[in-house]
Amino acid sequence: MTSSVEYSPKPIFSLADTGREMPPIGLIGPGRYVQGPGLLNHLSRFLALIPSTRPAIFISAGGLRRHGEQLLDALRDAHIEATVEIFQGECSYAEIDRAVASLQAHKRPFDSLIAVGGGKCLDAGKCVAYRLATPVVICPTIASTDAPCSAVSVIYSVEGVAQGGEFFPHSPALALVDSQVIAAAPVRYLVAGMGDALATRYEARTCFRNPAGRSVIGGRPTIAAQAIAELCAQTIFDEGIAAAEAAYCGEVSSALERVIEANTLLSGIGFESGGVAAAHAVASGLTQLPVVREQYLHGEMVAMGLLTHLALEQTVEECAQVARFCAEIGLPTHLAQLSLDITDDGPALQAAMASTAAAPLMENEPFDVTPETMWAALLQADEIGRAATAAVGDRAYRRLRGD
Numbered sequence: 001m002t003s004s005v006e007y008s009p010k011p012i013f014s015l016a017d018t019g020r021e022m023p024p025i026g027l028i029g030p031g032r033y034v035q036g037p038g039l040l041n042h043l044s045r046f047l048a049l050i051p052s053t054r055p056a057i058f059i060s061a062g063g064l065r066r067h068g069e070q071l072l073d074a075l076r077d078a079h080i081e082a083t084v085e086i087f088q089g090e091c092s093y094a095e096i097d098r099a100v101a102s103l104q105a106h107k108r109p110f111d112s113l114i115a116v117g118g119g120k121c122l123d124a125g126k127c128v129a130y131r132l133a134t135p136v137v138i139c140p141t142i143a144s145t146d147a148p149c150s151a152v153s154v155i156y157s158v159e160g161v162a163q164g165g166e167f168f169p170h171s172p173a174l175a176l177v178d179s180q181v182i183a184a185a186p187v188r189y190l191v192a193g194m195g196d197a198l199a200t201r202y203e204a205r206t207c208f209r210n211p212a213g214r215s216v217i218g219g220r221p222t223i224a225a226q227a228i229a230e231l232c233a234q235t236i237f238d239e240g241i242a243a244a245e246a247a248y249c250g251e252v253s254s255a256l257e258r259v260i261e262a263n264t265l266l267s268g269i270g271f272e273s274g275g276v277a278a279a280h281a282v283a284s285g286l287t288q289l290p291v292v293r294e295q296y297l298h299g300e301m302v303a304m305g306l307l308t309h310l311a312l313e314q315t316v317e318e319c320a321q322v323a324r325f326c327a328e329i330g331l332p333t334h335l336a337q338l339s340l341d342i343t344d345d346g347p348a349l350q351a352a353m354a355s356t357a358a359a360p361l362m363e364n365e366p367f368d369v370t371p372e373t374m375w376a377a378l379l380q381a382d383e384i385g386r387a388a389t390a391a392v393g394d395r396a397y398r399r400l401r402g403d
Helices: 039-047 061-077 093-104 119-131 179-184 187-209 223-248 254-274 278-286 290-295 298-312 316-329 342-357 360-364 371-392 395-400
Strands: 033-036 055-060 083-087 112-117 136-140 152-156 162-167 174-178
Touching: 033 039, 033 254, 039 061, 039 136, 039 174, 055 061, 055 119, 061 083, 061 112, 083 093, 083 119, 093 119, 112 119, 119 136, 119 152, 174 179, 174 254, 179 223, 179 254, 187 223, 187 254, 187 278, 187 298, 187 316, 187 360, 187 395, 223 254, 223 316, 278 298, 278 342, 278 360, 278 371, 298 316, 298 371, 316 371, 316 395, 342 371
Parallel strands: 033 174, 055 083, 055 112, 112 136, 136 174
Antiparallel strands: 152 162
16 A cells, blocks of 8 residues: 555545536535444444445554443454554644555555544545555544544644645545534533534535535535535534533433534535535634644634624625534634634734635625624624623633533
8 A cells, every 4th residue: 555645735526627607516425424422332244335444543642541342342253353553632733644554554444534523633544545555444533523424624834723635536435424423522512513503504505505615525516515504504503502411411302413514414415515605714724823723623614604704605694604603602702702803813813804805615605705804794693692692691612611
């Protein structure tokens, strides 16, 4: 096996490269998606569908302490011995290359790579599996992002600053989601996943309505992706609070199952085949500020990005509605809830918004975006979010942080 592959900063197969004036529509998703309580104990049954009998497991040291015994015992019961590789915390090219070299040093060949953990571990696992030319199996232990179902990974610097994406010719062969594992994880991760998932509706809508808008795979969004993105956000609005309450109790309820599906599957298909725009561009820009990237989760940044997205598009009433829900569920609604202050952090924030305005994702917005309009939208979003939090209170936000 070799890691000398061509890195791809754009889709391996882009629907925009077909030579047509208007690229065709397209939809992409995982080979199989299964979700339910206790499924980690039955992973071997689903590995047989790939098929895989010699997997490598890519997992953090903490994940191995929490889930390793359960996972390895379940595989041993099926007479499957797996090799474990420890993820060292950042989805960076340095970490990807390290893991590839480490796995290549094993004499034993692998016929799949099972990535177990949160979004960065899963994204790094996809990169490693691609370089090893082996199918990837995704087992999220938190429902904080839509990474499990996509054929793209977000790449960060070793410091944690978002640098772009890497695209793969194949989606994960299997996404297996154990809802009991999700229910046992800190609730903050689940709620952050709701922030990521909420944005799916509004970003896909922007791409769908804009004739020049493109999905992540380079084509026009399908009406199926638009419908999935709409269902994703509506599920969060309808079930989010009840799902969070169930997670606080460690219980797998119907509301929690639906929200896990929305955070993971619906959002995954919705963003990849529907498209992304300002909300995720702002979230990437916010990773430039150390205080944000070191203390806050991706979905929490996306929540602030979504409010900025809606302010930028001047859907102010909708922005207020979303901000009110975010306050009710505990997502950040204004800059202070991301430990930012306009007076102290203004220059750094303005620089981040300037880079956001120039981000390729902004090409999906139906108008030209400048550093000045981005800054104005962020300030307006902050004002709307403050008003929402004043009306609702910040109890949910403080509860997630143990205050």
